[in-house]
Amino acid sequence: MILDELLDMQLPAGCHMQAFADDVLLIVTADNNEELQSVSNTVLSEISNWGTKVKLNFGPAKTQVIAFTPKAKSVQLHMDGTDLAFVPEIKLLGIVIDEKLKFKRHLKYVLGKASRIYNKLCIYARPTWGTHPENSRTIYLHVIEPIITYAAGIWGQVAMQKSARKDLASLQRGFALKAIRAFRTVSTNAALALAQLIPLDLRILEVHQIEQTRLTNTTPFLPEDVTLERPTPARELLHPALRVGKPDLDHERTDDTQEIFTDGSKQDSGAVGLPLCLDPGGSQQPIITKKFKLHDSCTVFQAELFAILEACKWATQKYQNTVIYTDSQGNVGNEAADGAAKLATLLHKTPDYRSFPMSFVKHKLRMRSLDLWQARYTSSEQGQYTKSIFPTLTDIKHFRKHTDIHFHTTQILTNHGFHKTYLHRFHITPDDCCPCNTNTPQTVTHLLTDCPRFAAERMRHEALCVYHDIVPYSLPELLKKEEALASYTELASRIYSKLKAYNGT
Ligand SMILES: [Zn+2]
Incomplete structure (x- = not known):
C-alpha cells in the first residue's frame, strides 16, 4: 500500500516502473548514452529519496542493473553515492x-529445477515397484510441465533451437520411461x-x-481485425449491490x-447464428425474428x-415491460428460436460479432502440435518396432483409452524386454x-x-x-474389441511374468 505512492510518481519520457510486492522494476530507454545516464540517475535518486522518506530502503546493495545493449553498458549509474555495476543477468x-x-540461461534454470524433482521421483518409481506409472504421468503433466512452461510467452521462442530441443527431450524422456515403466534403452520417440x-x-x-x-x-490464425474475447473489466460492471435478483414473473x-x-x-460449418423471437402473449407465433451472425471462430456460448445482449438492447429501446427467456428455460418460444438459430448459421453475411475465444486458439495450436509430433514420430529413425505396431499416434491414443500400459505390455510394444533377442x-x-528349441530366436512374436x-x-x-x-495378434484388429484387447494384454502379462524363470536369467 505504501509502495502505491511510488507507482504514481511522474516519470520522464522513456521510463516505466512496475512492482510486485516490494520488488520494484524500473526500465529506462533513451536515444543516446548521455540521456540514458542522466535520466536513470535522476529517477534512481528520486526513488531512493522517496524510500528514505517512507522508511523503505532501496539501497545500492539491494539494487541490480542490467543493460540490454552493449553500448548501454558504458553508462555510469549510481545510487546514494555508490556506483552500480551491471550484472549479466x-x-x-x-x-x-x-x-x-x-x-x-532461463531454460537451464527451469530444467535444473525439474531435474531435481525427477531425481526425487526416481526413489519412489522403479520399473517393477513403487508408485503407479499413471502417477508419474500426472506428476509430469501437473508439476513438471507448468514449471517448464511458466511465462513461456516471454521466452518460449528459445525452444525452437536445436540444443534446447535436445535438453528438453532428455528431461522429458525420463518421465515418459517412468510413465510406461519401460526399459531405459527404449528410444525417446x-x-x-x-x-x-x-x-x-x-x-x-x-x-x-497462447x-x-x-x-x-490477436492470433496468426485469424485476420488482425478479429480480436481476442476479453472479460469485461470489473470497473465497467454493475455494482453488486445494484444487481437485482430474479423477480416474481407472474406478479x-x-x-x-x-x-x-x-x-x-453452432454447426459443424463453424458458423454461429442466433435469432430473437418475439412472441405476443399467448399466440406462440414468432412475429419478429432477428438474426445475428458471429465470426466462425465463436462458440455457442458467445x-x-x-x-x-441484443435482446436487452431491444427491450430497453422499444418496450416498457419485457421478459427475456434464455435457452435454458425450455419454452415453446425457445424451441422456435432454436430452429431459427440453426437456419441462421447458414447466413451469408459479414459477422455482427467478431471476437474469438481463447479456446479457438488453444484448439488450433493443439492440432498443429499433434501434426508436428506425428511427422516427427514417423520420420524418426528411432522406435521402428513400436511404429510397426502403431503407425500413428492416434492408434496409441485408442490403445491407451482401452487398456492400461504397464511393465509387461511395454515390453511387447517396445521390443525392449526380458526376451532373449533383446538380452542377446x-x-x-x-x-x-528360446529354451523350447535351440534353433529358434526368442522374439516377442515367438x-x-x-x-x-x-x-x-x-x-x-x-x-x-x-x-x-x-485376428488374435494384430493390434489394429484387437483395438476393435475391448475384450480381445484385454485378453491380449493379459496374455502378455502371463508370459512376461514367467519369462525370467523360464530363461533362467
Ligand atoms: Zn520358445
Missing part, C-alpha cells in the same frame, strides 16, 4: 533475464508416443503462442409485457450471450535362443504366437478372438 518473478534476451506426452518443445511453443495472444489480442407481468426468446447455435542384443546372454511353453496361456486368447472373428 537478473531474476525477475521467476524468470532469468539475460542481457542478450536469449533466455538460454517410442517412449513419448507410448506415454502420450506431447514433446516438451512443442508444449512450450503452444504456451508461447500468452502472445493474451499480450497482443410483475402486465398486458403489455413483451416476451423475447433467445438462442444461439452466441447465447450475444443474443441476450545388449550382451546379457551369450545367445538369443513368445506370443509360437512358443510351446505358453500354449496353454495362448489358447484362451485365441479362442476368444475366434469367437469375435478377430
